[in-house]
Amino acid sequence: MLQPIVFFLICVVGFGYAGYKFSKLRRNVLLGKDEEIEKAPGQRFKNMMLVAFGQKKMFRRWIPAVLHGFIYVAFLFTQIELIEIIVDGFTNGHRTFATALGGLYTLILNSIEILSVLALIATIIFLWRRNMLSIPRFNKPEMEGWPHKDANIILYLEILLVMAILTMNGTDAVLQGIDPEHYPDTGTLAVSGWLGPLVFGGMQESTLALLERAGWWLHFLVVIAFLNYLPISKHLHIIFAFPMTYFARLTPKAEMENMPEIQKEVQSMMDPDATFDEADMSMELPEFGAQDITGLSWLDVLGGYACTQCGRCTDVCPANLTGKKLSPRKVMMDIRTRAEEIGTKLDSGDKQYIAEDKRESAKALTKDNFDDGKSLFDLISKEEIHACTTCQACVEACPININPLEPILKLRRHEILTQSAGPTDWLPMFTAIENGGAVWAMSDARDKWAEDA
Amino acid sequence: MSLTIPRMADLAMEGRVPDVLFWVGCAGSYDARAQKVTVAFCKILNEVGVDFAILGNDEACTGDPARRAGNEFVFQMMAAQNVEVLNGYQIKKIVATCPHCFNVLKNEYPALGGKYEVIHHSVFLQQLIDSGKLKIKGESPLGDKAASITYHDSCYIGRGNGIYEAPREVLNTLKADIQEMNRIKSNGLCCGAGGAQMFKEDEPGDKRINTERSEEAMATGANTIAVNCPFCLTMMSDGVKAAEKQDEVMVYDLAELIVQANRW
Numbered sequence: 001m002l003q004p005i006v007f008f009l010i011c012v013v014g015f016g017y018a019g020y021k022f023s024k025l026r027r028n029v030l031l032g033k034d035e036e037i038e039k040a041p042g043q044r045f046k047n048m049m050l051v052a053f054g055q056k057k058m059f060r061r062w063i064p065a066v067l068h069g070f071i072y073v074a075f076l077f078t079q080i081e082l083i084e085i086i087v088d089g090f091t092n093g094h095r096t097f098a099t100a101l102g103g104l105y106t107l108i109l110n111s112i113e114i115l116s117v118l119a120l121i122a123t124i125i126f127l128w129r130r131n132m133l134s135i136p137r138f139n140k141p142e143m144e145g146w147p148h149k150d151a152n153i154i155l156y157l158e159i160l161l162v163m164a165i166l167t168m169n170g171t172d173a174v175l176q177g178i179d180p181e182h183y184p185d186t187g188t189l190a191v192s193g194w195l196g197p198l199v200f201g202g203m204q205e206s207t208l209a210l211l212e213r214a215g216w217w218l219h220f221l222v223v224i225a226f227l228n229y230l231p232i233s234k235h236l237h238i239i240f241a242f243p244m245t246y247f248a249r250l251t252p253k254a255e256m257e258n259m260p261e262i263q264k265e266v267q268s269m270m271d272p273d274a275t276f277d278e279a280d281m282s283m284e285l286p287e288f289g290a291q292d293i294t295g296l297s298w299l300d301v302l303g304g305y306a307c308t309q310c311g312r313c314t315d316v317c318p319a320n321l322t323g324k325k326l327s328p329r330k331v332m333m334d335i336r337t338r339a340e341e342i343g344t345k346l347d348s349g350d351k352q353y354i355a356e357d358k359r360e361s362a363k364a365l366t367k368d369n370f371d372d373g374k375s376l377f378d379l380i381s382k383e384e385i386h387a388c389t390t391c392q393a394c395v396e397a398c399p400i401n402i403n404p405l406e407p408i409l410k411l412r413r414h415e416i417l418t419q420s421a422g423p424t425d426w427l428p429m430f431t432a433i434e435n436g437g438a439v440w441a442m443s444d445a446r447d448k449w450a451e452d453a
Numbered sequence: 454m455s456l457t458i459p460r461m462a463d464l465a466m467e468g469r470v471p472d473v474l475f476w477v478g479c480a481g482s483y484d485a486r487a488q489k490v491t492v493a494f495c496k497i498l499n500e501v502g503v504d505f506a507i508l509g510n511d512e513a514c515t516g517d518p519a520r521r522a523g524n525e526f527v528f529q530m531m532a533a534q535n536v537e538v539l540n541g542y543q544i545k546k547i548v549a550t551c552p553h554c555f556n557v558l559k560n561e562y563p564a565l566g567g568k569y570e571v572i573h574h575s576v577f578l579q580q581l582i583d584s585g586k587l588k589i590k591g592e593s594p595l596g597d598k599a600a601s602i603t604y605h606d607s608c609y610i611g612r613g614n615g616i617y618e619a620p621r622e623v624l625n626t627l628k629a630d631i632q633e634m635n636r637i638k639s640n641g642l643c644c645g646a647g648g649a650q651m652f653k654e655d656e657p658g659d660k661r662i663n664t665e666r667s668e669e670a671m672a673t674g675a676n677t678i679a680v681n682c683p684f685c686l687t688m689m690s691d692g693v694k695a696a697e698k699q700d701e702v703m704v705y706d707l708a709e710l711i712v713q714a715n716r717w
């Protein structure tokens with residue numbers, strides 16, 4: 001009876017803690033501003049199925065797409081086995097589905113086995129590619145340290161998982177011959193059918209039973225560990241890719257988001273009949289653009305968390321390609337880092353993070369009175385955001401429809417509108433447009449070319 | 454032949470709205486090189502007999518570079534002014550030779566009360582050709598030299614608005630051999646001018662973006678780089694010059710290539 005109890009406890013702790021962590025992630029994503037999501041459920045669902053589930057954009061590069069596909073599909077199929085593990089775990093049963101599903105069970109197990117072996121091969125190739133080959137996108141400055149380790153850890157976990165599956169199935173295959181009463185027939189398995197007897201054949205029944213349990217537990221524990229690892233890993237994309245591709249903007253890539261607050265202001269400035277809105281005037285100067293997570297849209301923050309750190313965006317960024325500091329991937333990674341920082345500080349409840357002018361009156365630290373004296377600009381330099389040509393290559397390249405351009409433009413807006421700063425080179429252009437209606441200060445009439453023609 | 458370039462103000466006096474308004478843009482109006490494209494496009498409009506007009510001095514910058522730089526105030530001021538002018542003239546359809554003007558007019562003015570049918574000249578030209586109104590003579594667009602052309606996708610027409618084929622179809626009607634670069638269509642590399650980069654020095658780096666792109670274009674062996682954006686035109690020309698290839702490799706807008714092929 002011990003096993004179901006232990007199993008139950010691990011489930012409660014494992015899933016409970018993961019649930020708690022995911023609720024924090026949700027809170028952090030929602031630190032971003034509300035963004036109106038254009039209603040187009042059909043289109044959105046289609047995008048999600050094609051891009052996240054179908055991995056459509058991965059197939060621009062065939063080899064990584066296929067290898068990644070093995071790992072991904074293996075992961076999906078293994079979830080079926082996980083359900084069985086949970087059922088068996090609670091009921092103290094063994095391969096409950098085998099008798100219930102019959103031939104279908106054999107088919108599912110065979111799929112899992114074949115996919116697991118393919119995933120294993122892919123994993124080894126990925127490890128070799130990431131660590132032995134000098135592929136530029138894996139070796140940019142933002143990948144040093146944790147991001148590099150993170151990428152490797154998950155690959156090792158994958159190897160461990162496949163080992164667990166093969167041990168579990170391999171020993172089971174042998175045990176079925178020895179003790180058919182306890183080990184129901186699974187049908188002949190594509191890999192364990194021969195690998196099991198090869199490796200485990202001739203072992204004592206007790207050893208086999210022990211190994212079988214070890215494989216079973218390892219499988220389960222790796223999955224629980226994985227789930228709890230996701231919130232601090234780039235592998236969160238395995239879940240977040242779905243909301244990301246669903247909610248991603250549907251507007252043309254070149255279209256920039258309007259700022260109705262400024263539109264209103266300009267229109268009332270230009271309209272002589274406009275009434276003076278007292279309420280508007282008394283408000284403190286609003287902050288334009290974004291300097292922190294709270295100024296971005298929640299969709300931008302979701303992008304930070306969903307980012308796979310694959311660097312496909314940086315790989316095609318013209319600024320990065322020509323040696324500039326800008327890397328769209330780094331922008332997304334910085335957004336996540338900062339969102340995490342704010343989240344952790346909010347969790348601490350420490351009143352030193354309450355904005356100074358509100359510290360007296362505030363009862364508790366909340367996202368609305370939060371101010372730790374830092375911002376995204378501590379992570380993302382002006383030099384980076386100034387280098388962007390708004391070419392949208394990053395948006396196009398992202399396999400899960402993240403838009404790194406959007407936050408870059410919001411940071412620019414903050415710099416120009418709220419800080420009244422920005423590259424001095426731009427000032428003559430602004431002045432020329434404002435005063436002369438053209439990007440260059442010109443004395444000629446705008447249609448002089450037509451007179452000359 | 455002298456060109457007929459009607460002004461919207463004059464048409465309005467007669468109570469007329471032309472079929473299409475030609476939005477010239479700042480570069481098309483003031484940049485010496487881009488002016489040639491403006492004139493070439495007007496020539497085509499005249500030859501085909503399109504009923505068009507320009508705003509002339511009623512036209513002002515769309516505000517695109519200000520908006521991309523982050524200066525929403527300047528953008529909104531220009532937008533309000535332009536929308537008022539366009540709506541005042543009851544404009545229904547606009548053709549623009551600049552992808553940035555095109556994008557702002559098409560995608561960003563509607564939210565500000567300016568709703569028009571907006572078309573970029575590369576699509577407009579393709580439609581004229583398809584409908585048989587614009588006939589291309591089978592002569593080389595480079596005069597007595599055989600032309601081999603490589604097309605550079607501008608970001609705001611390509612990725613930004615998903616137009617990849619129209620400009621290529623226009624080029625296919627020319628007597629020229631077409632050479633594609635490695636990075637094309639949705640994977641096309643920027644010329645380096647967008648996002649108001651045109652108006653500032655580069656950030657520190659080890660290469661200019663236009664150098665990178667021009668090198669790629671020249672590596673195709675083509676003697677002509679076709680563009681459909683006045684800023685790409687500048688950037689690619691500068692890149693060719695930096696490589697001292699300006700005598701061997703020419704940079705032309707689609708409209709210019711048509712005019713040259715037709716010996717207009």
Ligand code: SF4
Pocket residue numbers: 313316317318319320326327328387388389390391392393394395404405408
């Ligand atoms: S839009 Fe900006 S960040 Fe994205 S690829 Fe182009 S230059 Fe790089």
Ligand code: SF4
Pocket residue numbers: 306307308309310311312313314328329332397398399400401402404
């Ligand atoms: S933003 Fe997209 S393309 Fe860039 S690293 Fe993240 S997942 Fe990859």
